[in-house]
Amino acid sequence: MQVSKHTTWPHALPLRYLLAEVDADDQEHLWASCAAAEGLFVEPSPVPREVLALRGFRPEDAFMRTIGDADNSHAVIGDLAVEVWDEGGPQEWWTLKDVAVLAQLPDPDSPGLYDLVVGAGVVPDTDAGQPPKAPRFELFAGGRATPGGQASTVDGLFKSRPAPVPVPLKLIGCEPTELLLAAVHRPRRARPGWGHLVVLDRDGAVMAAVTLSLDLTDLRPSVLGGTLVDITMADGGDERPSPAVRPIWDRWHQGPATEPNLWAPYDSAGRTEWIGLTTRAWRIPAPRPDRSGAEYHLDGRFVTDAPGLHCAMAEALLGPGFYFGREWNAFKDCLCGGFGVVPPFTLNWHDSDVARQAFAGVFTDPAERLTYFEEVVRLLERNGVSVVLR
Incomplete structure (x- = not known):
């Protein structure tokens, strides 16, 4: 499914969501275009x-x-x-x-x-x-x-545990395709197994994609009227965001960040969600040529946790709204190339004492007693980055 072909429709309501089936060849096929969703933001089921x-x-x-x-x-x-x-x-x-x-x-x-x-x-x-x-x-x-x-x-590890009670997802004001209408009339056991709810920002670009089961339990004329329908899925999936991060999604609905440090006011969970949206904003990323040899400046004033470190690192190397790793292994992979910047280069880490103090006493290497901050600096230097701590 080429998203750009499905980002407009002849209705006065904004188009926010695309419901897509994923076939056996991992290809997407549009089921419906929708104006609203109820049940997209849900509290995670508590683990007993x-x-x-x-x-x-x-x-x-x-x-x-x-x-x-x-x-x-x-x-x-x-x-x-x-x-x-x-x-x-x-x-x-x-x-x-x-x-x-x-x-x-x-x-x-x-x-x-x-x-x-x-x-x-x-x-x-x-x-x-x-x-x-x-x-x-x-x-x-x-x-x-x-x-x-x-x-x-x-x-106590190996025993049966009850599955969590599924939380339905309702899609409001949807324009169905023939694929969806055909699926409705098939026996439930013959329906496609899973798909994606593709979330669009206000410009029609992909903002996120949530995996869910295509177990459709209800389709009826929409409360919004006209020829639209409302769809109920039995389970919206376990990739749905928490209500606590709704403000971050609302911010990203305006489009990817163009200013630095917009992630800074959030706690660790919010910063982690911010990084997740930097990866999903480019769901099918175009290859970007890797640059090397330049000099970059990292604003370290808000690097008080690991997600903040990776938010600041991505902004320093690529600019606001981009991705350059979310944790140790992903960051290490990014340094190998394919994300726009590759060593050697120079990184000026301003206000580095903020991170040094935030990670003091939190050791990730039990043998060498290195903090996460020290581990990242060592990884950069071993990969040919000249790190200047300011």
Whole structure:
């Protein structure tokens, strides 16, 4: 589907959304053009808290420093990633959300091993099945950046959990295509499985794309009148944004940012959403030639967290509204080329002490005790960037 061919229509209402089917060849086909959506912004379903036990746990030293001694029964260590390995490598991935240590018991017969009891929300990152016959459990903190240790078993991990209750999505004032009308008359089991809700800004450019199931449960004449219809989808998908970030989407509806630091007033979650919109604003990015050898200036006044660092870095290298990584691995990939700037170049990091102080004491490299700020500087320098901290 070429979006530019579907950004106008003969109605007085602004066109805001395109509903597209995605076929087996990953090609999009327009189902409907729509004026409004109800249920696009939804609170994420809370993940129920559970109690799990990491048996035969051998922690990394840095992880133990986070937990503290056995008397510290209230340590909160954030999210943990769990990889389930067999002899061939990792087979499943899980996330333990907002992990709180409830108890830790040293194994009297095995020095260095523990039974660690935690409370957490459990989210499977892959389709969970039966554990391997002889599994090994690898744990990581900090978005898989920091090794946490190994465990022989994780009691309570493998069990059935109820699926979250789906939240419908209603599309208001839609002009259906023949594809949609044909799908309505097919048995539900024969309908296409999934698609995209493409969100347009006021100029008709793609602002975002939300993946959703095409389980259509209702189609009726629109409350807006005329020949338009209203569509109800059984589940709007789990990619929908939270109501808390609606102001950011409203800002991006005006078009990509043209001024620096518009992301700065937001908290970490808002800045993360801002970065997400920089990637989706160019859903099918045209190749940009990589420049090198220039001198750039990074405004460091608002670099108080990792999302802020990457917002400021992208603005320094490419300008407002562009993308140059959202976390460590993505940033490293961007430095390899294909995003408009490639080393060698010079980066003048103004007010660098703001970031140095914001990341003080937060170590991402347990062996070398480097903060995220120091890791980024080292990565830049190792890739041929001359970093001047001002």
